[in-house]
Each structure stands twice: as structure tokens, then as C-alpha cells.
Amino acid sequence: MNIDEIKTHFPQFEANKELVYLDTAATSLTPQIVIDELHDYYKNFRANVHRGLYKEAEEATKKYEEARRAVADFIGAKEDEIIFCAGATHASNMLFSALADTHRYTEGDEIVTTVMEHHAMLLPLQKIAKEKGMKIKTAPMFEDFSINHLELENLMSTRTKIVAVTLASNVLGTINNDLHAIVEKAHKAGAVVVLDGTAAVGHMKVDVFSLGVDYMFFSGHKMCGPTGIGILFGKRKLLEDLEPSYVGGGMVEDVTEDGATWREAPERFEAGTQHIAGAIALQKAIFYVEHVGLEDIENHCRKLVQYAKNKLEKLEGVTVYTGKPENNIGIVSFTVEGVHPHDVAQIAGKQNVAVRAGHHCALPLHKKLDVPATVRASFYIYNTEKDIDALVACIEEAKKVFQK
Amino acid sequence: MSEEIYKQNIIDHYNHPRNKAKMFEPDIEQVAKNPSCGDSYILYLRVTDETIQDATFSGVGCAISTAVSSMLTEKIKGMSVQDAKKITKDDIFEMLKIEISIGREKCALLLFNALHDALNSLE
Numbered sequence: 001m002n003i004d005e006i007k008t009h010f011p012q013f014e015a016n017k018e019l020v021y022l023d024t025a026a027t028s029l030t031p032q033i034v035i036d037e038l039h040d041y042y043k044n045f046r047a048n049v050h051r052g053l054y055k056e057a058e059e060a061t062k063k064y065e066e067a068r069r070a071v072a073d074f075i076g077a078k079e080d081e082i083i084f085c086a087g088a089t090h091a092s093n094m095l096f097s098a099l100a101d102t103h104r105y106t107e108g109d110e111i112v113t114t115v116m117e118h119h120a121m122l123l124p125l126q127k128i129a130k131e132k133g134m135k136i137k138t139a140p141m142f143e144d145f146s147i148n149h150l151e152l153e154n155l156m157s158t159r160t161k162i163v164a165v166t167l168a169s170n171v172l173g174t175i176n177n178d179l180h181a182i183v184e185k186a187h188k189a190g191a192v193v194v195l196d197g198t199a200a201v202g203h204m205k206v207d208v209f210s211l212g213v214d215y216m217f218f219s220g221h222k223m224c225g226p227t228g229i230g231i232l233f234g235k236r237k238l239l240e241d242l243e244p245s246y247v248g249g250g251m252v253e254d255v256t257e258d259g260a261t262w263r264e265a266p267e268r269f270e271a272g273t274q275h276i277a278g279a280i281a282l283q284k285a286i287f288y289v290e291h292v293g294l295e296d297i298e299n300h301c302r303k304l305v306q307y308a309k310n311k312l313e314k315l316e317g318v319t320v321y322t323g324k325p326e327n328n329i330g331i332v333s334f335t336v337e338g339v340h341p342h343d344v345a346q347i348a349g350k351q352n353v354a355v356r357a358g359h360h361c362a363l364p365l366h367k368k369l370d371v372p373a374t375v376r377a378s379f380y381i382y383n384t385e386k387d388i389d390a391l392v393a394c395i396e397e398a399k400k401v402f403q404k
Numbered sequence: 405m406s407e408e409i410y411k412q413n414i415i416d417h418y419n420h421p422r423n424k425a426k427m428f429e430p431d432i433e434q435v436a437k438n439p440s441c442g443d444s445y446i447l448y449l450r451v452t453d454e455t456i457q458d459a460t461f462s463g464v465g466c467a468i469s470t471a472v473s474s475m476l477t478e479k480i481k482g483m484s485v486q487d488a489k490k491i492t493k494d495d496i497f498e499m500l501k502i503e504i505s506i507g508r509e510k511c512a513l514l515l516f517n518a519l520h521d522a523l524n525s526l527e
Contacts, residue, residue, distance in 0.1 A: 340466035342441050342511065346409060358440050372442025372464065401410045402467070404419050 001296050007382050009288075011035070018352040020387045025170050025199060025331050025378030026356050027221045034224055037284040041277040049276055050250065050267075064276055067283035068266070074286045075197075075216070076207035077233050083269040084279050087230035088198040089120040091217035094269065095194065095232055096124040096162075097245035100132055103161065107133030110160045112191075114139045114147050114176075115368050116169040119361040121196045125164055134161070141368070145172045145323035153185050160191040167216075168200035171362045171376060173305060173322050173331030175200065183212040192238065198222060202289050203329050203380070204298040208233055220278065225285035229278030232269065239265035246271045292381055301330030304379040308332045308388045315395060321369055330379040333360075336395055339402045341373040347401060348375075348394035355391065409502050410467065418467040423460045423477035432525060436463075436518035438510055443469045447477075447518045451526065454485050461515065468504070468511040475499050476515050489523050491516070 007013045009031040012021070021029060047057035049064045065079075072079040085091040099105075111125055115138050129136050139152035147165070156163065163186040168175045177200075179193070186193045192214040200206055202223020208216050215238070220229040234242065244251060244262060248271035253261045262268040289297065306325040309332060312318050317337035322328060336344050341357035348355050356376045359366045366372065377391055427433075427448035436445040443465030450458040459477040464470075479499065480488050496516045497504055504512045 340442075340464075340470075342466040342468075342508070343410070346508070359442060363439065366442070372444065402415060402419065 001292065001300055001381065003382065003384050006292065009033070010382055013382070016352065020351075020353040020390045021382065022377040022379065022387060022391060023354045023356050024222065024380040024383075025360070025376060027227065028202075028224050028380055029382065030226070031224050031285070031288050033288060034226065034281045034284045037281040038226060038277045041280055046277075048273055060276060060280075063280045063283075064274075067279045070283040070286050071231055074290070075201065075231075075233060076209040078236060080264070080266055081233055081236050081239065083232040083234070083239075083266045084274045085217070085230045085232050086228055086275065087221070088196065088217050088219040089230075091230050091232035092120050092196070093124045094245050095215055095217065095234070096128050098242050098269075099162065099192070100128040101245060102241065102243040105132040105134055105161055108159055109134045110157060111136045111162045111164060112139065112152065112155045112160050112186075113137070113164040114152065114166065115141055116145075116147065116172060116174065116362065116365050117164065117166055118170050118196060118198065119363070120198070121164055121166060121194075122364070125162070135159075138364070141174075145169075145174050145321065146327065147174070147176050149178065149182065152182060156185055156189050156191065158189055160186065160189045162194060163191050164194045164196070166196040166199070167206065168203070168329040168331075169362075169365070170199040170331065171321070171333050171360045171365055171374065173199075173328035173333075173378075175204070175327050175329055177204075177211070179211055179213065199329055199331070202285070202294075202297075203301060205294045214238055220282040220285060223285055224288055225282040226275070226278045228275045229282050231282075234265070236265070239269070242269075244268050244271065248272045289381075297381055298329075300381065301379045301383075302326060302328060304383055304385065304388065305330060305332055307385050308377060308379075308391075311388060311392050312395075315392065315399075317399065318395065321374060331376060332378075333374040333376045335371055335374055336398060338404075339398045341375045343402070344375045344395065344398045347398045348391065351390065351394050351397070353387075353390050353394050409504075409508075411502055414467055414471045414500065414502065417471035417474040421461075421470055421474040423474065423481075424462065425460045426462045427458065427460045430460075432522045434518045434522035434525075436514050438465070438469070438514055441466060441469075441511060443511065443514055445469070445473055445515060445518070447473075447515060447522055449522055451485060456480050456483050456485065456488055465514070466511050468500070468508050469514045471500065472496060472512055473515045476519065480519065485523055485526065488519065491519070 045056040045059040049061040137155040195213040195216040197218035201218040221227040345357035430448035432449040434447045445463030
């Protein structure tokens with residue numbers, strides 16, 4: 001990977017030549033070809049999809065459906081298993097409401113999840129659990145910040161209806177891709193397995209077919225795509241029986257004055273007008289990350305994690321919350337003794353080093369780590385070891401500012 | 405207004421916060437939390453004869469929220485409830501003497517909001 005060349009693909013490095021961007025886990029930067037694709041739609045063939053019988057509408061529809069195929073190929077799914085959504089949070093809310101409506105969960109039914117889930121997974125689960133009287137069981141971590149698989153499997157029972165796991169933690173970076181035993185046991189119990197792919201997709205090769213999961217959601221904007229576009233994948237057979245939780249135009253087969261019947265998936269789940277430009281541009285983002293190479297991206301980020309971990313752990317007063325670098329998606333979170341994470345991030349920001357401070361939408365995890373907040377540095381294709389050196393200098397500076 | 409946010413007085417209030425102590429049987433105890441930053445304080449007030457006789461705080465947070473907690477409790481001690489209610493956001497920014505970016509406004513106003521909630525609860 002030629003990082004210097006890659007950086008020329010991202011105009012934001014032109015806008016701010018000093019920028020050290022270590023906040024991809026919040027949102028990635030956008031390569032020029034993705035920006036061009038957004039422009040192209042709005043300038044040249046803006047029209048709604050599926051309905052118009054003129055050139056622009058046909059062009060938009062063709063590209064929108066091509067994008068769906070590209071997403072399907074990208075994650076090992078079939079095109080009618082891909083639903084365009086506004087983002088991972090939208091996809092997750094939509095899915096869990098639909099599951100609750102369709103399967104009529106009852107009091108005492110169970111959800112099994114993990115302590116490292118993002119609020120986008122956890123809160124919709126808590127919502128349906130409250131509505132239906134379901135019980136949420138949470139699997140803990142091992143000391144190396146990986147999920148305790150054995151405990152997770154033990155939590156499953158005949159009452160388990162949903163098993164919800166993140167593919168990679170957005171705070172710890174831990175990858176949970178050893179899911180075969182979990183999937184097998186969940187299916188035996190009659191539960192569906194829902195995977196949060198948001199931190200992982202576009203950062204490593206993800207194949208839903210070989211993972212065996214039933215549903216997966218992710219956002220486009222953490223993998224070079226635009227904001228406002230995300231994906232819900234669902235197995236064909238399951239989507240056939242799933243009731244839509246959002247209804248409106250474009251998803252009906254027939255409507256009478258007092259009822260309606262739904263179209264097949266995926267249209268059934270795409271009521272209203274979607275972010276058409278976003279979907280089309282997401283295809284370019286997929287093209288781009290595949291062109292760079294997912295294996296190379298994974299290896300590159302892993303090396304940066306190793307480098308960062310070594311450097312940060314040598315600093316006095318710094319605690320790093322990350323496990324084995326070989327099992328990390330490219331995220332290192334840490335705290336600095338005597339300096340609040342916000343203050344570390346602000347001092348770094350002054351030096352054009354972009355990191356994030358807070359709980360990163362994972363409060364239960366932070367409670368487990370017993371810290372109110374952490375500083376998170378996340379790596380992607382445009383980062384180098386020099387960026388980490390810049391971060392280290394900021395930490396030293398922060399320690400100096402706050403020394404007693 | 406200084407562009408440099410971590411001026412000596414801010415650092416001094418952070419490293420050596422004034423009035424940082426739990427109060428025994430306060431008249432008002434107001435929780436101030438900003439979970440997204442991990443800031444969590446309690447403001448304690450002793451109020452008699454329409455006057456704030458004593459003000460302290462406990463908890464943890466960033467340099468800005470701690471400095472405000474420290475400075476604000478100093479400022480309101482001995483102040484009448486009516487005058488304390490008149491303290492504005494701008495007074496807080498003025499007190500800090502630094503430029504507060506949009507991302508840090510919540511930090512700067514955490515204890516300010518808690519003070520107003522506390523005083524309004526008196527009625």
C-alpha cells in the first residue's frame with residue numbers, strides 16, 4: 001500500500017495539509033471518486049428510482065440496483081437480501097421492530113448479547129425487550145478484551161430468540177469473527193443471529209454466507225461512503241416472512257381503503273425515497289476499498305495497532321484498552337492519568353490530530369472498564385506510523401500542561 | 405479572550421479545585437451529569453435567609469467543567485439567591501477568560517445549569 005498516493009485520493013488532506021485523521025471509527029474521510037459520484041447523480045441524472053419512464057429515471061434506477069448488487073457481492077449475499085437504509089442505527093431499529101412485530105415475542109423470551117455492543121445495537125434491543133417483557137442476557141469479556149464465547153453460549157436457552165453480537169468493537173477494536181459455534185447453537189435454539197458489522201465492514205473481508213449469520217447491518221460512512229446510507233442484510237428466507245416496521249410509498253403490492261399487502265423484499269423494506277445518491281456513491285466506496293484491497297487494509301491497520309500499542313504502553317500514566325493486535329480492526333482506546341479524555345482530545349485537536357473522547361456510544365462497556373470516558377484513536381488506509389508519533393507527542397504535551 | 409484554552413488559572417483550578425468537598429446535610433443537592441463526556445458532579449448549597457451561605461461540589465470531569473465548578477462555587481458564596489439567579493452563560497465565559505469552542509460549551513455550562521436547576525427548585 002502506498003499511503004502517500006492513497007492520501008492524494010482524499011481531498012480533505014488538501015484542504016488541511018496538517019491533518020492527522022485518527023477518527024475513522026466515528027466517520028471515515030471521503031475519496032474523490034465517491035464525491036464525484038454524488039455530484040454526478042445530482043447534476044446529471046437526478047430522478048426517483050423505480051417509477052419514471054424517462055432517460056434520467058432509468059439511469060438512476062439502473063445505478064441504484066447496480067449498487068445493490070455491488071453491496072451483495074461485497075459481503076457475500078444475494079442482491080434481494082440487501083436493504084438500503086439511512087445507516088446502521090436506522091437499520092438496527094427497523095430490524096428489531098420488525099422482528100418483534102413478526103414473531104410476537106412473549107414475556108420471558110430472551111435476547112443474548114455482549115458487553116461490548118454499541119448503543120445502536122443495544123438500545124433498540126432494550127426497547128423491544130421492555131415492550132415485550134423479554135430478558136436481556138449479556139456475555140462478559142475475557143481479560144484480553146475478547147468476548148467470552150463460552151459464557152455467551154452458556155447464556156443461550158430454548159427461550160432465546162435473538163443473539164446480537166458486534167463483529168468488531170468500536171472502542172476496543174476486538175474482532176469477534178469466530179462465530180460458528182454461536183451461530184450453530186443459536187439456530188438449534190430457534191434464535192436468529194444479528195451481527196453489527198459497522199466497525200468491521202470495509203476494514204476486513206466480511207462474508208455473511210460463511211459467517212452464517214441471519215442479519216447484519218452497517219453504515220456506509222465508516223468505509224469511505226457518504227453519510228446517510230447504510231445496509232441491512234437479511235437471509236432471503238427470513239425476509240420473506242418479516243413484517244415491515246416502516247410503511248409508505250413504494251413498498252406495497254395492493255392498497256385498499258382499509259389495508260395493504262406488501263411487495264417482496266427488498267422493496268418491502270424501502271418505504272419512501274431512499275438516499276439514492278448515497279446508495280450509488282456507496283458502490284464507488286466499495287469499488288475503492290476493494291481496489292486498495294481488504295486484506296491489505298486489515299494488515300495495515302493491524303500493524304498500526306501494534307505500533308500504537310507499543311508506543312502508548314511505554315508512556316507513563318497511560319492505560320491502553322486493547323487486546324491482541326492480530327485480532328484488532330484498527331482501534332486503540334486509552335486514558336491518561338490526571339488528564340481527562342476531553343482535554344487530551346482538545347490538546348491533540350490544536351495540533352490537527354483528530355481523535356475522539358467520550359464513551360463512544362458504548363456506556364455499559366465503559367462501566368465495565370471502570371472509566372467514565374476514553375480517548376480513541378482509530379486507523380485506516382490513510383494513516384501511517386508518523387500519525388501515531390504525532391499523537392504520542394500530543395499526549396506528552398497534555399501531560400506537561402496538566403503536571404502538578 | 406485568550407485563544408489558549410489551558411491557561412494557568414484553568415489548570416490551577418483543575419489541579420487544585422476550590423470548594424471540592426461533600427457537604428453535610430446541604431439544603432440543596434443537585435446532580436450535574438454529562439454522560440457523553442463522562443463528567444459527573446454534585447453541587448451542594450446551603451441557603452438561609454435567601455442567601456447562599458455555602459457552596460461546594462464533588463465529582464469528576466474535564467479541566468473546563470472542573471474549573472467552572474471551582475470558580476462558580478467561589479463566586480456564589482455569600483451571594484443572594486436573586487443575584488445568583490441573574491448569572492448568565494456569558495458571565496461563565498467571562499469568568500473563564502478563554503475562548504470556548506462549540507464542542508466544549510456543555511463542559512463550561514454543566515455546573516451553571518445545575519446551579520439554576522438548584523435555585524429554581526427552591527420555589
